[in-house]
Amino acid sequence: MAVLRPMENPGSSIISAFGAGSGVDFVQLANDLSDASFSFQRENLQSRNEALEARISAASVLRNSLTNLASALGDRIRTGDLAPRATIGDPFIAEVSTTPGLTPTGTYELEVSQLADSQTLVSQDFGAVDDTVGEGTFRIRFGAVDGAGFTEDTSQTPLEIDVSDIDTLETLAGKINSASGGALDAYVANGSGGAQLVIKGQQGASNGFTIEGESSAAVPTSTPGDLSYLSWQPATDAGELRQTAQDALFELDTVPMNSASNTVTGLPEGIVLDLSATNIGSPTTVTFANDSSAITSVMSDFTAALNDLVGVLNAEGAALGGTLGNDPGTRELKRDLSRLTSETVMPNVEEGEPSTLGDLGLSLNRDGTFELDTERLTATLDASPDGAAAMFTTGAFGVFATMDNLARDNSLRTDPGSLGGSLVRYEALIENNDERLTRIAEQQETLRSRLTRDLVAAESRISTSQSTLSFLQQQIDAWNGSN
Template sequence: MAIDFNAMPPSTWADNLAKNSLGNLQNALDSQNKASKARSDALNQLQKALQDYKSSLTTLSGKKSLMAMSASATPDGAATVSAKGNAQAGNYSVFVEQLASAQQLLMGDLAGAAAKAGDKLTIKLAGGDSFTVPLDGADKDGDGKLTPGELALAINRADGNAGKVNAMVLNSNGSSQLVLSAGKSGEKNAISLDLSQVADAGLKAGLSAPKELSKAQDAVAWLGGKTAGVRLQQGSNTFDNIEGVSFTVNKLSKDGDPPLQLAISRSDSDTTANVQSFVDAYNKIYKAIADLSQPGSSGKPGAAFADDSSVRALKGQLNAILRQSYDGITLGQLGISASRDGTLTLDSKKLGDALKAAPDALDRYFNATGQNGALKQSSDYLDKWLNYSNGLIKQRRDSGDREQKDLGRRQDALQQQYQQLYQRYLAQFTQLQNMQDQMKQTLGMLNFN
């Protein structure tokens, strides 16, 4: 059969033959690239799934206790109260005798104040803290005087202050006065001034006799009733004396009025929600790993990690950690059971019964002694995969990058082979086309018809 080399240009003949010659090599390389990309995509999915699970564990660990408590205070507005999982249910009566307040001092006339070389102001708190305010550079405008604003700036910026004392300027009736406020309430934060290193008479006079606008005062409350109960005194209006309970008083109690009542009770719905969030997080990671390692069946190819023993071991180890007993408590005792597909199911009624019998069961299992329960054990194992510098995800990603570079080099080499074959075939077909054209011309000259 005659071949018409004019049917296609030589470049097309050369391209087809060159690609056909390297077709098997290119197909094999394409398959390897496809498999490599699938593994890379699967690794990204695995990393995200592990990070999501770890974030869920971190959130639960941050609760300190999965046992949720509800707390309320009456009368309304008298106090705010919260309770942690280690709080004991009950009702507490509180009489608020005194509210804590922060001291505030109004300085005297500073119109004639100035700063001399070496002048220093030392501010002390009754609890023992103190800091020094150098005054040499306080005169910012260089007019030889120290204004209340310049003094406030020097005090607020002084090393060692860090909010212990806040200085401000009060403008009233055409004059400006310096006001010092303690950063915290309570008697230990009462302010005093050491003027022994202040030489300027005008400055010393203005700071010597401040007017107290607000007193440094502790909060005083009686747990169980005024005078007959337990007296609590501290610098803050927030009390943490009852284990697991924190309450902030807002109003004074009056003799004859009903005392402040704090009601602490177990919140079964919130506790169940905490445990269910753990179950959901585990089921999500378990299903993600199962999908990524699903073996092939019925002629369908397996997932990217179908033959990966390390990924299968990951799923098994996460499961094994939860199967352990922590401080004598198991998942089953908390009403959590495993389904046939490996996911977990929570029986809220069984959980409630378990917590009635042992209110600390959740914390014993999930946190255990020294915070070394199921949450920490799971989180520590995840770090072996997620560690940024040497985790298994990092190692696999580095290996995948090396594989991609090798495939890239092989593709470049194959492209060079293609170019060589293409140029050779192009020259040959160009020559054949020219010969065919010459033969046609010769035959045309010999055709006497």
């Protein structure tokens, strides 16, 4: 087996070939000289990049903290945390909520005359759950059942289920559930008279249904074991229909309305009703009032979040020792925050109505931190609860819009005076330094190759000179010996 030997350095091999004997490793010497020639430039650029990376990290933390603050504020508004609180005179009639981002006000009158319901159909009796139902096509059409009449809803595609000669009540129920995709709920019940197929639809008058059991038998018998036995039409109902599908019917401020579901949306000002009982002839009242305690809670949390941001800003932007001590984006953010309490967030409001964050109790301390003036906030809530509530929306104006604009402005990468602009500048500087490091590496390699070549040549010349001197010395010694 051949023995693998370590690859020799080409320069060392060349020197050995010339019979070098000086004991100096000229290849390593060339490496050391070329590295020393560029080490200061390389280390200086690497040090600059490390400082730039620290600046990018700090600026990103500030930018993300500001963006997250605005986003969290928007989430609390959108999820209804600050929406007016609803109360209903008779809580057994309905539960009341609001659509996130909308703020109903005032009082409404609600009278419910009918709840939404779904159709329930119970088949005629079978001997057992594993009785076969007969081969054929089980077809279900959707629409409105009205007494003995049926009006098909052509916007809903009929279900056509293939039934084999081995399908039982249980397997048919499974096929109905699968084919309907949740529009129907089918199961088998063991009643006192035997096994029965129960099918329930969805709420709403248009979600009633009929059944056509199209038997593959030459002469359908409409008896157990023949698919036609499961057919049902309202005109021939023999007690199978246990509940008719219907809409919810109610009046809101005496205006008649209907809904296919007991959960009613799309009402004025974003009101959402979850109906649970009727109150014919006894209307109840729904009242919306601003929740002052929720506004106080949000302002307290908002002040704390601002101070967390200011803490990072003061540490990173400190003139002495701060990573972003002379960064223009950091200075601009400080200026923006210093103006925050006096900035008008609700323009065009009537005189005396709250329009600034200062009106909501936000005050600025000398060290740049914020404080919540609860006395001023309470005074604003007492004098203008609606005006204070109006400041917490997701519209073009208000507290959220102000913070969202502040976050966006300070994140603009096209603005050299913003944190976003600072990030662009630092990233460009790192890219430029990386290019210079690449050029330095190329120049260092060129110098190393040239030094290696020159030192190898010098070693060769030294070796030749040593051989000549040795020959001459031998001749001289020979001459002296002969004398």
